[in-house]
Amino acid sequence: MAAQTAVAEPGVSGDDGGFTLRSPEGTSYRVDIVSGVFAPGSALLAEHCEGRRVVAFLGPTVERLYGDRLRRYLAAHLAPGSWSVVVIGGGEEQKTMASVEEICARAKAAGLDRRGVMLAVGGGVTCDLVGFAAAIYCRGVRYIKVNTTLVGQVDVGVGVKTGVNALGTKNMLGSYHPAHASINDPAFLDTLPERQIKCGLGEIAKMAIIRDARLFRVLEECPEVFRQSYPVPAWLAAADAGRRGVEDYVLRTSMALMLEELCPNLREHDLARLVDFGHTFGPVIETAGDYRVAHGESVAIDMAVSAQLARVLGLIGADDCERIVRLIAGLGLPVYDPETCTPELMGQALRASWERRGRRLHLVVPDGIGSAVFVDDLEDVPAAALEEALDALAVRPGGLPGPLAVAR
Template identity: 65%
Template sequence: MITPKTAGEPGVTADARGFALRSPEGTAYRVDIDTDVLSPANPILADYFAGRRVLVFVGPTVDRLYGARLRAYLEARLARGSWSMHRIRSGERHKTLASVEEICATAKKHRLDRQGVMLAVGGGITADLVGFAAAMYARGIDYVKVNTTLVGQVDVGVGVKTGVNAYGSKNMLGAYHPAVGSLNDPGFLRSLPVREIRCGLGEIVKMAVIKDAALFGTLAAHPLLFQDTVSSRQREDYVLRTAMELMLVELCGNLRERSLARLVDFGHTFGPIIEVASGHRIAHGESVAIDMAISSHVARLLGILDVAECQRIVSLLCALGLPVFDPAICTLDLMRAALHSAWDRRGRRLHLVVPDRVGSAVFIDDLKDLPDDLLAAALDSLARDAVDRPMTGVAQ
């Protein structure tokens, strides 16, 4: 899938440890996959610090589950007095500019200099907060991510965007600031609640639908991946690496979104308003799933996607335990508002990503191509799906 590159040539290169990306504009970073990254015998994390001062930030859950191991690792691998560890608030309600300012204030208090490094250990929210703080502090310093959730490993952990919620909008403020390293240990996934695994699977479905029919087939055949003790580790490794690789390759040529038409925005047109309007009762991966289901039915009604392929996509989402509809949020008014918000945000072009078959997708660019009666019909179809299919509806 990845074309071999010569040294310094733009593109994505795979190796036994993970992936290296170099964008056409020169930005370069790594995404690593390793086991036991918090074992003192494993140097992969400490190698990124090279004697520099490090401020480590974790959320409450990660501190409870892994705090002792992380401190033991840092004590074993880094010089005494060269690091400190800090607990930050997590959850969407704390994904704010105020939280970023608190991280920067902590860095200032501990006299972190411009050669220092911030380390984020946690899920996507922790990575977003620390990444944005690193982009702002002293006009930009290095940071490293250790991604402990499935969403973090296949989505947030492979990109360069950081951000916080503001003015009633998802990720309204932020920066493009790549981490110098992004570490992904599948072992962290064993401690995740099922709902968080399903949210990560939603992001993997996104990549499968737009880019890779074989990955889609694997998910359909093994809907309990990462959720049971008999799942094949080899198969899970294939799914993780393939999802990461697909995302990296898709991002590489447009890392800072000079083009606003992006296939990886599948699931992210209706999704942000679904998530925010629910007061984050609907989690990010769930909002992506609902968006993909709506977009698939829109494509069906426009004659872009045939009925059988549409049903395959919706059926997979349901089989994975993801919602495809929420009656309180999936109203015509709100979904129309989502389209207008995307139209404004994307430079007066809709760039709605819809599948034309499993493994391929196209764009709908004009609002006039999505009249109210068509959008209402798509929502009606999904309302029926939510009644007729098992494992639908948002977890409370």
């Protein structure tokens, strides 16, 4: 009788080194957490490259901060002549098909074959561009992500979507292309501008609001996390959590929550997704403002609008709604943008989401701290309710910071 090989059950499993996701449809991938990914003694990245030809792509800021370190690492661990480094443009305005074509052209010029690897070192824009290029180059090659921003580590770095902005719409064109490896090194966060840290906290707050009241409380008590050190709250330690510190707890918990939400619906066959919280009004805020509002900021504004809508519709109490909006503002994020948060534009955003999601709205709104529900039909959000929600935010203090400095 032939021996049978055990097959791992679908789900997300974590260990000291990161997380492994196995989706019900058969896709598996890993997100590693490592300190000193480019250190001479770290073999993780080289092992993922498996002796294949590698073309690394990075933006100008990452090139300035880490380019020499990356080259020394590749020279020490990979065969001579088997790798090259290419600097590409950074920023949301570069997230176009023309940039993807340029990446493919540079890969071809470097001799990347069908067994080769595209290595993306950077934030969400760089990883989206390189991931999409890898998905279509020679009908698909491996790619590896080394995520250098907080948004990248907790959002882009744990998912399988790639894409570019096109036809006046954010992420209109793209693919599902799981990375062969995704590596998070928390040390990269030390060089991020404060605004980029806040943008990442927006994505972390998203998961806390819809899934985890304990993470929500940690953010309330430690709003400057990743910018200053905090002792582990006694109540968190009593729950046998946070043994590695507050930063590690926030990072790992948000990653795990996102992976758990993605796992059963990795390729979005079901268009009702809790992780779309913050992503109904947000895309229009970004595009209408010509990307003056950064992604994490648009998510924050969207979450505040959605929370107020939930209050107006009677889905959440006023106290919990206020607590959510206060958390967002306390993290240093905007809750309103007067130029784009108009009833007309936000109504257009609702209709655009309704069309994109198969003529169902699937608007995610909180119904408590750590819990959320869907508003599925467009007619369930009357224009008067939307206007009342926006008016409640317009009178609050605070606004957007100055020009965005991104570690690309």
